[in-house]
Amino acid sequence: MTRSIDRDLKRFDEIVRGRIRKDLRKYVNHGEMLGRKGRETVSIPVPNIEIPHFRHGPKGSGGAGQGEGEVGQPIGKGQPDPNGKGEAGGEAGQHVREVEISIDELAQMLGNELELPRIEPKGKNTLRSLKDRYTTIGRVGPDSLRHFKRTFKEALKRQIGSGSYDPGAPMVIPVREDERFRSWKTEFEPQTNAAILYVMDVSGSMTDDQKEIVRTESFWIDTWLRSQYDGVERRYVVHDAVAHEVDEETFYRVRESGGTRISSAYTKAKSIIDRDFPPSDWNIYVFQFSDGDNWGEDNKECLRHLREELLPVCNLFCYGQVESPYGSGDFIRELRKIGDKFDNLVLSEIESKEGIYDSIKTFLGKGR
Template identity: 75%
Template structure:
């Protein structure tokens, strides 16, 4: 019986994951998989998998049916689907079941469906560091690491087992075989070797709809990069005419207002990198989201600062421009002039939620 249950469960999981793969683009674009449970899983609504069966009506409610009939027409009571008003009905409805998938599984599905190449970390960051911990006991070692309690305990055990221990005159003299020493093991310590800096324009032209696009896309970017590195550090920058480093919750909830100076965000990103993530030790990713509206004189300063300070140190600099009814959308045109000279600069235009899926593939498809 246990084997049958295990086989059925495995088959059910395969069906569920097949459904997730089939509908992945819809899930990505509309954020239906964003209900995290703890740190390791997300809740995914999937339609029930119904086994065909007969359902009997109430006693005396009907007789034998004759005629052609229509596909989907109920048999028995003859009740049709209602509009939700009136007395309670007896017909079953369609329900949604939630299944849980780990973030690692989700990243694997995402990578397969988008055909994302695995990332090759640069430099020494792909190597785990090791730390020695004194957590074992050895029979050899220097006198400075002699474990006196263990040594005398071993000597006591030896004397008791050999019959030489005298409880009236408890003299315990360890010999060489009794000596025990503190020792160590080398424990691999995964390095937090990837730093992601998210930059979002929160000026007056960015609406809640645009920020929702950023939230959904950032979730999937996080999911993929977490699968490629042992550890990921994230920092968040918001800006209007002035940039601020904020926590994750503030990043997604801050209200929009003010003008726009993109260069202020770039300056803040450089400050964070200089303070916490030296380029020779970290794989640095920057994802910027804006509606492309910028104070006219600042655009040239921004692109120059980007070239001189950020593109030199980033594995990947991704700029996603969301469509806004108020933004000019001009900034991406300035960045397109740089594309040919910098392979680590990737640009994407996100007109609506339907564009998130393709934007993620554009950003992560180079495997940098």
């Protein structure tokens, strides 16, 4: 019975995850459907799914129908009147079930659906961390690490050797000298880390809708990069004519106004990299979001920062231009002037929430 229940539960989980994979584009594009439950799991609402089974009607309710029948003729009790008449229904409608799924599993689904290649990190052997691995067996240790099978085998060997073991009435009683415990070794292992810098234009032309697109896309980018690296550090920069480093909550909620000078954000990003993330040890990713409206005389300075300071040290520099009713959208054309010279510069135009899915694939589809 237990095995049957476990088998049915496993099948149900496969059906639910299949539904999530099928509708992944919808979940990616509409961030409000994604609720974080903790650091390692998220909660996703999916339509209620039932395992198919036979449902018996009341006794004497009628058998199989015979004959051709008429168009629209009800075939059993409780069928709706074809003329639209009748009483209001009292049955429950379709419900939504919240399904918990791990961040790692979500990342795997994202990678499979978007066909994202595995990332080959740099600096693999420069950062090392200590790791305890249970690889040996010892004679001493706490009860919580007692190895039952090894303890039992030692007791059995002792009793057979001493002649006290009776095959007709087998009873094995371990004593203190029989006890064996799992033991560990502390090892050094290479560690790969990633630094993600999110840069967003918060001038007056960026609306709340554009910021929601940035928030949703950033979540999925985080989800994928966390699955590829041992440690991920994030930094956040907002700017209008002046750039500021802020925390995550401020990044998504701040509303400013005024002109736009994107070079100020590039200067701030470079100072953060110099301060916290030596390029020889860190895999550096920059994701910039703007509506493409920049002070015209600043464009030349922006390209200089990119060519000389940022693109040479970044695994990937991604610029996402979010369509706005107020922004000019000219900046992406400036970036295309140097796009052919740097293959780690990736550009994406995001017209609406429906474009998030394709934008993520554009950014991460080359596996850098």
